[in-house]
Amino acid sequence: MKIQSAHVQHLTDICELLKVLDTEKRTFSDEKQNLFFISKQWCYIAVEGGNVVGVMVLEPTEGSYKIYTLVSKQKGIGRLLVNWAIDICRKNNIPKLWCWSLARYAVEGFYKKMGFAESFLLHKQWDGEDCYFLGRLIND
Numbered sequence: 001m002k003i004q005s006a007h008v009q010h011l012t013d014i015c016e017l018l019k020v021l022d023t024e025k026r027t028f029s030d031e032k033q034n035l036f037f038i039s040k041q042w043c044y045i046a047v048e049g050g051n052v053v054g055v056m057v058l059e060p061t062e063g064s065y066k067i068y069t070l071v072s073k074q075k076g077i078g079r080l081l082v083n084w085a086i087d088i089c090r091k092n093n094i095p096k097l098w099c100w101s102l103a104r105y106a107v108e109g110f111y112k113k114m115g116f117a118e119s120f121l122l123h124k125q126w127d128g129e130d131c132y133f134l135g136r137l138i139n140d
């Protein structure tokens, strides 16, 4: 298993994996948008035996990194990808990693295990849906 930057040839596999995040109002698996993320080198994939088994889009924002999307098809890959994001923060001297997560995904417990000690549930926040705002400091 290795984690690497995604390239154009991975686009179809990435979009297929991201479909699990799509809602009635938002298409995280949109090809054009993910092609943009790949071109910016914000998209990372976990590859096992030639198959894409995980994807993460990590977007730099002002002074922090945001996990925009994260999907794992195999136990353990979620942790590896978040640790990868933490390493990138450390390398770039970025003190904060955070994300939005729709409550319907029910992954607050996962992020808590990954050290996201800051967790706020905002009601009717995003597309009218309940949404967690989750964050962790990198070196504290």
Ligand SMILES: CC(C)(COP(=O)(O)OP(=O)(O)OC[C@H]1O[C@@H](n2cnc3c(N)ncnc32)[C@H](O)[C@@H]1OP(=O)(O)O)[C@@H](O)C(=O)NCCC(=O)NCCS
Binding pocket: 020, 021, 069, 070, 071, 072, 073, 074, 075, 076, 077, 078, 079, 080, 099, 100, 101, 102, 105, 106, 107, 108, 109, 110, 113
């Ligand atoms: C959430 C997701 C990325 C986790 O990936 P994963 O590879 O299954 O996670 P890991 O196996 O690395 O789990 C790490 C730890 O978190 C726990 N965990 C995983 N998913 C969890 C969840 N939904 N709630 C609570 N804990 C969870 C695991 O049990 C493990 O705990 P342990 O260290 O005590 O064994 C994956 O389930 C997924 O892709 N879900 C669908 C897409 C999604 O909702 N993504 C999040 C968008 S914000």
